[in-house]
Amino acid sequence: MTDPVLLWFRQDLRLSDQAALAAAAAEGPVIPVYVLDDESPRPWAMGGAQRWWLHHSLARLDAALRDKGSRLILRRGKSDDVLAQVARETGAGRVHALHHYEPWWRNAEKAVARHLDLCLHDGGLLLPPGAVRTGGGGFYKIYTPFARAVMEQMPPASPQRAPARIDAPDAWPQSDRLQDWALLPSAPDWAADFSADWTPGEDGARANVAAFIDEVGDYPQARNLPSIEGTSRLSPHLHFGEVSPAYVWHRVASSNRNAEIFLKELIWRDYAHIQICEKPAYGSDNARGDFDRMDWRDLREAKADFAAWKTGRTGYPIVDAGMRQLWTTGWMHNRVRMIAASFLIKHLLIDWRHGARWFWDTLVDADYANNSVNWQWVAGSGVDANMFTRIMAPLSQSEKFEAADYIRQWVPELATLSDEAIHDPDAHDARPSGYPAKIIGHKAGRERALAAYRRMKR
Incomplete structure (x- = not known):
């Protein structure tokens, strides 16, 4: 029988529109492998919320593969070492995989290619990095012209169906048991409520796309209203590659002619990956060097x-609601993410990297590119970023975006307050005894942030 080929899964846990799978299946017997590699990412190993999602996504991927006559081999260790070992055990000489652009995956791909014939395919983004370039031939640094250039090349190629069957090897190599990886939390099970909000896996992703199609026409306004959750909630499915961005684009674009604002969120995802290709340390280093002089508060003091x-105990209801939603569900509404991030950076003058790390551990959709670029956008330290001096006013943002019911859901101590009082209980002399006072006033926080910014600019 023909020697088998390896299919290396990472953040691409699907069978449809999976170019690496299609190429591998066309060659003959396929051995799908997922490597739990905590060594290559080092400090960027997956956080706890991502691991919860990964457990369920891998279980469903294995079930889908078995329906095609295949199965998923699980191994733990450094990717190049593990894949080389599986190749020795099975006689495989070639590995197919999708491109990934996180710095550790790019390094891992180089390491794997030293041992085996590695064939990399596109499919994790709308367009591979470098497909659109500036007039000078470089990568775009500013989002708006990048988005225009990408739109000129849209729509992406039509998504491909999963193969009807995947040929199996003569013998399967040994596999770890998923439950032995202990990806699910226990003692305590802080993710107990995640399943009420999420269905990881390719079927869950497609169901979410189908549900969003009915709402995409309202997206331009609804996406800013946390009380009605007007966002797509596709981010964790896209992060784990359970659905391709091309599939999402075609389904959404064909459903509504007014879908452009949402489609540009998919382009923003491509943009974020371009930035980490250019600046691999975007998650830990300021993209603007002057922010290295920012006088952040010492975390021991703060x-x-x-x-x-x-823990959602700042005394600012919209911030507290978001942080409690994050802890309970592994996700936070996008508008509230911006408000909560801005509050940490500017009102509390705490380095954005501390917040980004907390999100990395607690978000089911914690994506290195998106998380890093979005935090630096809020901080003003990014390549293309909001100005630091534009300081969000969380109390007025809460009222403007009609967050009363959202606050009632996540901050039950305030549930009986009126729509008028719930955004700022202190201002209405309505704060219940069990809810904390503001840890800093808006004016005091704003003035302290601006003073620190002026010192940085001297």
């Missing part, structure tokens, strides 16, 4: 404020 932010 420990209590940071803890209040993480």
Whole structure:
């Protein structure tokens, strides 16, 4: 029988529109392999919420593969070492995989290619990095012209169906048991409520796309209203590659002629990946060097404020609602993410990297490119970013975006307050005794942030 080929799964846990799978299946017997590699990412190993999602997504991927006559081999270790070992055990000499652009995956791809014939395919983004370039031939740094250039090449290629059957090898190599990886939390099970909100896996992703199609016409306005959750909630499915961005684009674009604002969110995802290709340390280094001089508060001094932010006890209802939603569901509404991030960076003057790390551990959709670029956008330290001096006013943002019911859901201590009082209970002398006072006033926080910015600019 023909020697088998390896199919290396990473953040591409689907069978449809999976170019690496299609190429591998066309060659003959396929051995699909997922490597739990915590060594290559080092400090960027998956956080706890991502691991919960990964467990369920891998279980469903294995079931889908078995329906095609195949199965998923699980191994743990450094990717190049593990794949080389599986190749020795099975006689495989070639590995198919999708491109990934996180710095550790790019390094891992180079390492694997030293051992085996590695065939990389596109499919994780709308367009591969470099497909659109500036007039000078470089990568775009500013989102708006990048988006225009991408739109000129849309729609993406039509998504491809999964193969009807996947040929199996003569003998399967040994596999770890998923439950032995202990990806699910216990003692305590802080993810107990995640399943009420999420169905990981390719079927769950497609169901989410179908549900969003009915709402995409309202997206331009509804996406800013946390009380009605007007966002797509596709981010974790896209992060884990359970659905391709091309599939999402075609389904959404064909459903509504007014879908452009949502489609540009998919382009923003491509943009974020371009930035980490250009600046691999985007998650830890300021993209603008002057922010290296920012006089952030020492976290030892700000420990209590940071803890209040993480646990949703700041005295700012919209911020607290978002942080509690994050802890309970592994996700936070996008508008509230911006408000909560801005509050940490500017009102509390805490380095954006501390917040980004908290999101990395607690978000089911914690994506290195998106998380890093979005935090630096809010901080003003990014390549293309909001100005630091534009400081969000969380109380007025809460009222403007009609967050009363959202606050009632996640901050039950305030549930009985009126729509008028719930955004700022202190201002209406309506704060219940069990809810904390503001840890800093809006004016005081704003003035402290602007003073730090002026010192940085001297």
